[in-house]
Amino acid sequence: MTRVTIRTPKASDAAGYAAAVRRSAAHIGRWNPVEPDGLPDLMQRQGPGLRTFLIVDREDGGLVGKCNVSNIVMGRYCNAALGYDSYLPYAGTGRMTEGMRLVVDRCFADPSVGGLGLHRLEISVQPENDRSIALARRLGFRHEGFTPRMLFLDGAWRDHERFALTVEEWPTS
Numbered sequence: 001m002t003r004v005t006i007r008t009p010k011a012s013d014a015a016g017y018a019a020a021v022r023r024s025a026a027h028i029g030r031w032n033p034v035e036p037d038g039l040p041d042l043m044q045r046q047g048p049g050l051r052t053f054l055i056v057d058r059e060d061g062g063l064v065g066k067c068n069v070s071n072i073v074m075g076r077y078c079n080a081a082l083g084y085d086s087y088l089p090y091a092g093t094g095r096m097t098e099g100m101r102l103v104v105d106r107c108f109a110d111p112s113v114g115g116l117g118l119h120r121l122e123i124s125v126q127p128e129n130d131r132s133i134a135l136a137r138r139l140g141f142r143h144e145g146f147t148p149r150m151l152f153l154d155g156a157w158r159d160h161e162r163f164a165l166t167v168e169e170w171p172t173s
């Protein structure tokens with residue numbers, strides 16, 4: 001039994017989300033934007049190209065992390081990018097990894113059972129972000145390559161290592 005569950009965000013999560021992001025600002029900020037008040041806007045942007053999952057601790061209901069499944073393209077591609085943050089005090093306890101396994105399960109599951117029906121997932125990580133690279137590898141993502149100046153983060157175009165996984169490689173498929 002996992003220690004976490006995943007669910008889509010609701011309006012009533014905004015305050016808890018803001019508090020989780022605020023107390024995790026130093027942990028998140030080197031790698032991702034810190035936007036404590038960003039949940040309402042993120043919820044507005046949900047649609048065919050973007051699905052957000054919150055990872056929640058089963059025992060106390062606290063927010064363990066968030067994963068955006070973005071750039072969703074269906075048709076012959078069925079591909080999306082995963083972007084994530086974990087929150088204190090759960091960061092580094094293995095809960096984020098458990099939650100991300102559930103997110104990947106959901107991404108690959110058939111729409112008839114509530115899944116997104118995706119075939120391939122990407123994770124792009126700055127080369128020095130050891131914890132994120134470790135997470136991608138724990139999930140079984142393969143290193144595919146290096147893309148210079150891939151994303152504009154913290155005032156500059158940042159190089160990224162690209163990892164990917166297809167459903168054929170996923171343990172539960």
Ligand SMILES: CC(C)(COP(=O)(O)OP(=O)(O)OC[C@H]1O[C@@H](n2cnc3c(N)ncnc32)[C@H](O)[C@@H]1OP(=O)(O)O)[C@@H](O)C(=O)NCCC(=O)NCCS
Pocket residue numbers: 027028029031032083084085086087090091092093094095096097098124125126129131132133134135
């Ligand atoms: C990248 C990030 C999401 C990883 O999350 P995390 O909180 O480290 O994830 P987990 O807790 O699942 O990581 C497992 C770690 O907990 C440890 N751990 C402790 N108890 C554990 C348990 N019971 N089971 C499994 N692992 C456990 C593992 O040893 C592992 O540590 P290690 O990576 O030093 O080996 C997080 O560091 C983060 O939010 N970073 C800032 C934002 C960011 O970089 N986002 C990604 C941009 S690409």
